Amino acid sequence: MSAADQSFITLVQQSRYAMAAVALATLWTIESVVPMFVGREHRLSHIAANFGLAAINAAVSAAFAFAILFVTEWAQVHHFGLLNLVPLPEWLQWVTAIVLFDCWQYWWHRLNHRVPLFWRFHSVHHADAELDASSGVRFHTGEILFSFLARLVVLPLIGLTIPQLLVYEALSLPIVLFHHSNVRLPGRVDRRLRWLIVTPWMHYVHHSRWQPETDSNYASFLSVWDRIFGSLRLRENPQEIALGLDRWQEHEWRRLPGMLAAPFRKLSSRDRQEPPRAKPVGDRPQHGV
Ligand SMILES: [Zn+2]
Numbered sequence: 620m621s622a623a624d625q626s627f628i629t630l631v632q633q634s635r636y637a638m639a640a641v642a643l644a645t646l647w648t649i650e651s652v653v654p655m656f657v658g659r660e661h662r663l664s665h666i667a668a669n670f671g672l673a674a675i676n677a678a679v680s681a682a683f684a685f686a687i688l689f690v691t692e693w694a695q696v697h698h699f700g701l702l703n704l705v706p707l708p709e710w711l712q713w714v715t716a717i718v719l720f721d722c723w724q725y726w727w728h729r730l731n732h733r734v735p736l737f738w739r740f741h742s743v744h745h746a747d748a749e750l751d752a753s754s755g756v757r758f759h760t761g762e763i764l765f766s767f768l769a770r771l772v773v774l775p776l777i778g779l780t781i782p783q784l785l786v787y788e789a790l791s792l793p794i795v796l797f798h799h800s801n802v803r804l805p806g807r808v809d810r811r812l813r814w815l816i817v818t819p820w821m822h823y824v825h826h827s828r829w830q831p832e833t834d835s836n837y838a839s840f841l842s843v844w845d846r847i848f849g850s851l852r853l854r855e856n857p858q859e860i861a862l863g864l865d866r867w868q869e870h871e872w873r874r875l876p877g878m879l880a881a882p883f884r885k886l887s888s889r890d891r892q893e894p895p896r897a898k899p900v901g902d903r904p905q906h907g908v
């Protein structure tokens with residue numbers, strides 16, 4: 620890796636943390652003034668638990684950095700992977716890299732809902748009944764580990780470089796924090812934004828307790844994937860959505876030790892295999908809106 624690449628990586632990393640900090644502080648303030656879901660009583664302890672999980676994940680991510688660096692450099696040197704085989708102008712290569720990786724993120728998320736082992740870990744994210752910006756970093760460390768292992772294969776296949784990966788993460792993180800936030804965004808604003816990015820009104824539906832809604836809206840950055848792959852669902856009034864998962868409401872699972880232990884608790888079957896829940900009032904699936 621060249622010195623220019625290294626200084627670019629440092630710049631993107633620092634920008635990413637700065638952008639995330641500004642986004643979190645801004646969203647926290649707006650959530651306090653105009654919340655979508657009212658009656659939140661434990662905002663500070665909720666945020667502390669979610670950030671605790673994020674801190675553990677940051678340490679794990681740092682441990683994987685060398686492996687990610689190795690496979691992406693290997694792909695560059697050996698001209699391996701889609702982007703290294705197809706000659707494109709540099710700007711188009713960057714756009715293609717970000718779009719392809721975002722498409723992978725969509726399918727990876729979908730796989731996390733489909734494969735029972737993955738769902739055990741991903742359900743820690745869905746168990747959050749008090750969605751706010753901090754929920755955007757609430758992922759079980761096991762899910763992060765699986766994600767890194769998958770990336771060791773997918774990144775060389777796409778031919779993504781480390782700078783492209785970091786720019787993708789710097790762009791997508793504020794969007795992820797935004798669409799988890801408890802900001803009461805007007806419907807018309809959300810409708811316009813969701814032509815390009817995943818918005819709160821889209822992602823609240825993904826956090827619904829009603830499984831057909833939980834298994835929808837998998838995109839995390841560009842909203843186009845849910846339209847293309849037919850998984851877009853919307854509600855006329857997001858405030859009617861019951862957030863979280865039915866079997867994860869005890870206080871124990873809301874604290875950091877409980878969240879870490881949750882995927883390992885004994886279940887007779889997958890916790891989603893429960894009697895079909897009634898279709899909620901106000902459910903009006905809309906596609907392509
Ligand atoms: Zn999910």
Ligand SMILES: [Zn+2]
Nearest residue numbers: 744799822826
């Ligand atoms: Zn989410």
